[in-house]
Amino acid sequence: MKKWILYIGALVILASCSTQKPLYTWDGYEAYSYKYLKDRDKESREQLMESYEKIINEQEGSRDTVPPGIMADYGFLLMQADQQKKGKKMLTKEVKYYPESKVFIDRILKMIEQ
Amino acid sequence: MKKTIYLLVISAMIILGGCSTTTKSELYGDMYEKKPVSVLIMPPINNSTKVEAKEYFHSTLNVPLANQGYYVIPPFLSMEILKRESAYNAQRFMDADLTKFQEVFGADVALFTVIHKWAKSSIGSNVKIEIEYILKSTQTNQVLFSRKGEIIYDTSVNTGAGGWVGLIADVAASALNTALTKYISVARSCNDYTFSDLPHGKYSPRFMVDSSDVAGDKEFKQRLN
Numbered sequence: 637m638k639k640w641i642l643y644i645g646a647l648v649i650l651a652s653c654s655t656q657k658p659l660y661t662w663d664g665y666e667a668y669s670y671k672y673l674k675d676r677d678k679e680s681r682e683q684l685m686e687s688y689e690k691i692i693n694e695q696e697g698s699r700d701t702v703p704p705g706i707m708a709d710y711g712f713l714l715m716q717a718d719q720q721k722k723g724k725k726m727l728t729k730e731v732k733y734y735p736e737s738k739v740f741i742d743r744i745l746k747m748i749e750q
Numbered sequence: 751m752k753k754t755i756y757l758l759v760i761s762a763m764i765i766l767g768g769c770s771t772t773t774k775s776e777l778y779g780d781m782y783e784k785k786p787v788s789v790l791i792m793p794p795i796n797n798s799t800k801v802e803a804k805e806y807f808h809s810t811l812n813v814p815l816a817n818q819g820y821y822v823i824p825p826f827l828s829m830e831i832l833k834r835e836s837a838y839n840a841q842r843f844m845d846a847d848l849t850k851f852q853e854v855f856g857a858d859v860a861l862f863t864v865i866h867k868w869a870k871s872s873i874g875s876n877v878k879i880e881i882e883y884i885l886k887s888t889q890t891n892q893v894l895f896s897r898k899g900e901i902i903y904d905t906s907v908n909t910g911a912g913g914w915v916g917l918i919a920d921v922a923a924s925a926l927n928t929a930l931t932k933y934i935s936v937a938r939s940c941n942d943y944t945f946s947d948l949p950h951g952k953y954s955p956r957f958m959v960d961s962s963d964v965a966g967d968k969e970f971k972q973r974l975n
Binding site: 658659660662665666667669670671672673674698699703704705706708709712713730734736737738739740743744 | 787788802805806808809810812813816817819820821822823824825826827828830831853854855856930931934938953954955
């Protein structure tokens with residue numbers, strides 16, 4: 637009898653303990669994002685770009701894909717760093733991964749071409 | 751037979767234990783009905799005396815929203831456009847028509863944050879924050895989710911996961927000083943705590959199945975670290 641109680645107790649505890657893996661991993665992104673937001677200089681831009689690279693290439697979240705907004709923002713920063721071609725490619729990738737971004741990204745691409 | 755009775759009693763206790771509380775769908779029914787996908791982060795409205803509080807929050811809002819299953823409109827790119835369109839002052843749009851945001855950004859909802867207070871206690875290492883989060887539909891202008899919190903964050907407790915030490919471990923040490931990392935963690939904890947009640951979005955496996963989850967109060971007081 638006691639075994640049953642122990643068993644159920646253990647199950648309840650285990651169920652509440654197993655922490656779920658997040659959908660995405662971010663590699664300290666928030667701190668770099670803050671720094672770029674605040675400083676807006678070349679150094680903070682390059683650090684944020686490095687962080688984007690890691691989020692894209694070393695993604696360990698449960699969805700196993702790049703989080704929303706990241707490729708587009710990376711593309712935006714690449715363009716500011718005079719890497720137009722790669723930047724544009726990143727913007728188009730955002731739409732490919734997240735079709736709901738199409739309205740906005742198409743507008744940006746149009747602005748760039750003008 | 752006795753086993754079955756025991757089982758029944760225990761399961762009844764577990765179920766009853768979860769009763770007499772409010773569920774997510776009771777508090778945020780419109781979220782389950784409208785099922786918004788894409789979120790536009792509006793620049794936080796900072797009414798506190800701490801100037802940097804705006805950026806602490808602005809730079810930490812997209813992560814919890816994405817992790818909760820939403821499409822977050824690229825924060826830096828959208829900020830640039832808001833600036834160009836002279837729409838950077840979010841206060842102006844709190845009670846305004848938001849349909850334009852759907853047209854330009856493809857946003858289903860806009861997230862407003864109002865920082866009412868950010869104060870360091872004169873003794874000890876507490877930061878007291880009062881903040882409000884409001885998610886408004888760009889179709890109907892109606893509020894779909896809102897929470898207001900009075901949060902006391904103890905910066906002296908260096909717990910691992912979720913604490914600021916965990917964050918430092920992620921970051922190249924040379925890039926940032928500890929005070930900065932600490933305050934980013936304050937904002938991050940406020941966001942995480944508040945959004946734990948936000949119904950999950952389309953990209954989460956919990957989308958639409960979390961409606962009977964227990965929800966906390968819309969106005970809360972909480973100690974975090």
